[in-house]
Amino acid sequence: MEAWMVAGVAAFLNWFALPQVGLSAVFLVAFVSATLLPLGSEPAVFAVVKLNPEMFWPAVLLATLGNTLGGAVTWWMGWGARKGTEKVIHHEARVNSRALRWLQRFGAKACLLSWLPIVGDPLCAVAGWLRLPFWPCMVYMAIGKGARYISMTVFMLWVV
Template sequence: MEIWMQELMAALLAALALPKVGLSAIFIIALVSATLLPMGSEPAVFGLVKFNPEMFWPAVLVATAGNTVGGAISWWMGLGAERLYERAAHHPPARARALQWLERFGAKACLLSWLPLVGDPLCAVAGWLRLPFWPCVFYMAIGKFGRYFVMTAALLWVFP
């Protein structure tokens, strides 16, 4: 079983090798890393841009798009989880302090979706709370674009 998993990972890495597929690999990596799976997309974006500086804007924009789509998927997963929870249990909804904070700020709280550890679950909780989908996606995109722009620019020009 362990050898099978190693072969699968090697095949996946070969298929997503940056020189072969470039921006599509960045999109997929950014999308998957925006879900609740523990993965980071910044090294892939930086690697592509480090070897191809002319790809700075396309890489940042594609990574932002992939990460935003992943955040939208997390939003829908949160909405689905809330619906299942409400069907299974007949009780008044409990509101923790963090949930009240999110409800107060609404979709604008999704600006923080770029934060490590809490950003991806934040998108799912936004869906759970039924915050409006398109405003959430808009704020997710702004936050995620800012992260990719700042981190990639800093790694390229501040810490070369």
């Protein structure tokens, strides 16, 4: 039975190996890395583009799409957390923090910063918590995340 499990895990990992599934792995890694899980997707994008330079734009676009959809999931998690909190405390949650007030002032445009390490993913959740408009947040997230993938991949390919 142990050999069966080892073979199954090996088959699963082989299926996700970059040279075999490339773009789908980039999409999946980018999606997961946009949630609150600590994972970086830039190495996956770089690996695909390094192995297949003609895949630059498809890899960057799929990474941007996956990362933006992951940001959407995080936005909805923030929205749901606020709704759940209000059910428990029986009144609307108040915005007391200076950072939350700053985010409310800038609105959906603040989601341009969702590409930042450490604070970017929580920013998407807070945007949902504050009930910032969903579609404008997604547009700004996509612009910020796309610019990051383009600049990081270009930097790693041609500068490093």
